[in-house]
Amino acid sequence: MSAARPPRVFRVTGAVWLFGITAVIAAALLVEATVRSGIGEALLLAPWLLLLLWVIHVAGIASDVRADTTGVGVQNLVRRTWVPWSRMKRVAMRWQLELTLDDGQVVRCFGGPSRSRPRRLGPGRTREDADDGAHDGIAKLQRLRLEADVSPEAVVLRSWDRPAIIAFAVLAVWAVIAIIVTRFS
Helix, strand or coil, X not given: CCCCCCCEEXXXXXXXXXXXXXXXXXXHHHHHHHXXXXXXXXXXXXXXXXXXXXXXXXXXXXXXXXXXXXXXXXXXXXXXXEEEHHHEEEEEECCCEEEEECCCCEEEXXXXXXXXXXXXXXXXXXXXXXXXXXXXXXXHHHHHHHCCCCCCCCCCEEEECHHHXXXXXXXXXXXXXXXXHHHCC
């Protein structure tokens, strides 16, 4: 048996940049609100900016595909799905990565690999000169599937991302409190 390798992670391109830029803008707005109106007003404004950051985090950063030799883990927004290779019939790309299971169900992946354009090679270079980065995400998943530790009794696992849901609930309660304070004070 080979040594366990860390899973290959496929993320949404640019999500970290979008989150970083939005976080800087949100922080600047909160500092400006604190300076102009005080900490109380900034606390009433904060849940709305934090809800925006939560949406960007859940849709962009947390949504990903993790694959190793045992199977593929997919997180779409606040839903997690683990699909073992033995239950997977097909890995394909449509608008996004789609995993077709042996019972006909399709798991669509919001975050994950995409087909890459053919690499432009300079004069005098051949396709064989290109590095491993030239292969797209589907090819990497197919290679992991070939190396799979197949277990016929493996099951598809589905769960919720509890920390993200709890964070949303806290922000929603905070937003409701902010509405009550501003409407009835």
